[in-house]
Amino acid sequence: MASALSIDATFPAPVREGAAAPLLRTERLTVRFGGLTALDNVDFEIRRGEIRAIIGPNGAGKSTFFNCLTGVLRPTSGRILFNGENIAGLPPNLISQKGIARSYQITNILPNATTLENVRIAAQSRRHGWSMLRHHSAYRDIIDKAQGVLDAVGLGAKAGELAANLSHGEQRNLEIGIALATEPQLLCLDEPTAGMSAAETHDTMELVRRIAKDLTILIVEHDMQVVMALAQRISVFHYGDLLAEGTPDEIQQNPRVLEVYLKT
Numbered sequence: 001m002a003s004a005l006s007i008d009a010t011f012p013a014p015v016r017e018g019a020a021a022p023l024l025r026t027e028r029l030t031v032r033f034g035g036l037t038a039l040d041n042v043d044f045e046i047r048r049g050e051i052r053a054i055i056g057p058n059g060a061g062k063s064t065f066f067n068c069l070t071g072v073l074r075p076t077s078g079r080i081l082f083n084g085e086n087i088a089g090l091p092p093n094l095i096s097q098k099g100i101a102r103s104y105q106i107t108n109i110l111p112n113a114t115t116l117e118n119v120r121i122a123a124q125s126r127r128h129g130w131s132m133l134r135h136h137s138a139y140r141d142i143i144d145k146a147q148g149v150l151d152a153v154g155l156g157a158k159a160g161e162l163a164a165n166l167s168h169g170e171q172r173n174l175e176i177g178i179a180l181a182t183e184p185q186l187l188c189l190d191e192p193t194a195g196m197s198a199a200e201t202h203d204t205m206e207l208v209r210r211i212a213k214d215l216t217i218l219i220v221e222h223d224m225q226v227v228m229a230l231a232q233r234i235s236v237f238h239y240g241d242l243l244a245e246g247t248p249d250e251i252q253q254n255p256r257v258l259e260v261y262l263k264t
Contacts, residue, residue: 053231101184169200
């Protein structure tokens with residue numbers, strides 16, 4: 001695994017310096033499952049407009065961390081501050097309303113609904129909620145919003161296609177579109193290129209770069225070439241601890257990180 005860290009990649013521009021408070025910060029975030037400590041007093045922050053990657057061996061705590069941020073798991077202790085508000089322990093629907101969206105490692109779409117319907121449902125949940133008295137077609141703004149999202153993720157021409165009929169890469173990008181339709185400030189991407197061909201991976205990387213112009217992005221990814229090419233900063237998790245943080249160049253040269261990967 002250590003050799004995967006020593007790759008020739010074109011790094012993105014460094015994070016813009018600024019005195020603004022971080023968009024998201026965790027303070028002593030801890031998760032225990034019985035006698036197992038999955039996260040151990042993790043202090044983490046990400047600033048607005050940043051693309052941050054989280055890497056680490058299996059069992060490092062990456063998924064647990066994502067699950068806490070998005071309300072899937074309630075932390076044992078600690079705080080999660082988003083826009084200065086403690087959101088630790090809130091359910092996923094409220095966290096979504098606060099402005100955090102997520103794609104999942106396993107594609108999470110409605111296969112028997114059209115591509116447009118998948119995105120429309122997400123957009124409607126953000127803007128109007130649900131009404132038993134009005135058909136969704138009455139919300140013209142929602143349809144326009146959903147179509148705009150599909151155009152943004154390269155699926156505009158497939159609005160009427162059943163999601164089940166899309167290619168694997170298109171389904172993964174549809175899931176990103178579903179997340180975007182909720183109008184997030186922070187987008188959490190869990191293994192967005194998993195199972196993709198080289199061409200699909202390239203297209204998804206370009207998509208992430210495009211949408212990052214208006215978003216803060218936190219990405220968990222095992223493909224080191226994707227990580228090194230996309231991330232401005234990288235956080236390395238190891239057995240529930242935050243082992244190291246830095247630019248891609250710094251992480252590639254960090255002896256503690258190389259040691260962890262050599263041992264796996």
